[in-house]
Amino acid sequence: MSTRLPSLAPADLDDAQAALYDRIAGGPRAAGPQHFALTEPSGALRGPFNAFLLAPDLGDALQELGSRLRYRGGLPDRSREIVILLVARHWQSTFEREAHEGVGRAAGLMEDELEALRRGRLDPFEGEEATIARLTLALLDGDLDDSDWNDAASSIGEAAVFEVSTLVGYYGMLALQLRVFRAG
Structure with a gap:
């Protein structure tokens, strides 16, 4: 499947995008053993995270909700x-x-x-x-x-x-x- 978005490499990000990139790539998803690749070889974020960079404020809220669900939820x-x-x-x-x-x-x-x-x-x-x-x-x-x-x-x-x-x-x-x- 071809993508509709370019892969946003770290060097191409504005300040707000770079701050969100750092929260995703340096947060709990990147800590400990890696069960899937969070970034492409270019350093661009994979999966939904690349799109989060389009609207950094909203993307940050979404990544934070996902992080809370995965790392601070009550379910086993x-x-x-x-x-x-x-x-x-x-x-x-x-x-x-x-x-x-x-x-x-x-x-x-x-x-x-x-x-x-x-x-x-x-x-x-x-x-x-x-x-x-x-x-x-x-x-x-x-x-x-x-x-x-x-x-x-x-x-x-x-x-x-x-x-x-x-x-x-x-x-x-x-x-x-x-x-x-x-x-x-």
Whole structure:
């Protein structure tokens, strides 16, 4: 897929773009083991992050929300990655699937579980992970009926339902931006 945006190399950025680049490339996504490449060989940001540089104030708010969801959310890492990978599958987001399969492996997802998520199957998951996966699929269909709400709220709690719905919305937005800008 060809991109609609040029890769914005660090040397070509204005001050606001450079400050945002530094927050993304030097923040928690770049700390610790790398499960996917955050930059291209030229130094340009990959995936949705290159587009964030188009509007640095908005891009900063988006990257901060993503960072909080990934590094300061309340869901267990495996559960968070199940949500993200189901969103990536739903929206056929190649970049998010590839990036978060690596993160998912590091969080403990096994190859058979990753394959099940690629196919939209939930059979390998039990307990809270199964509830979170079912919740995610319902949200991807656009809403929760009362039965789904009652099951999720009583099983994982209202705060976790809020976090899952936020993850679904955030990664759905990234999938849209990746499609619009032909960035993966």
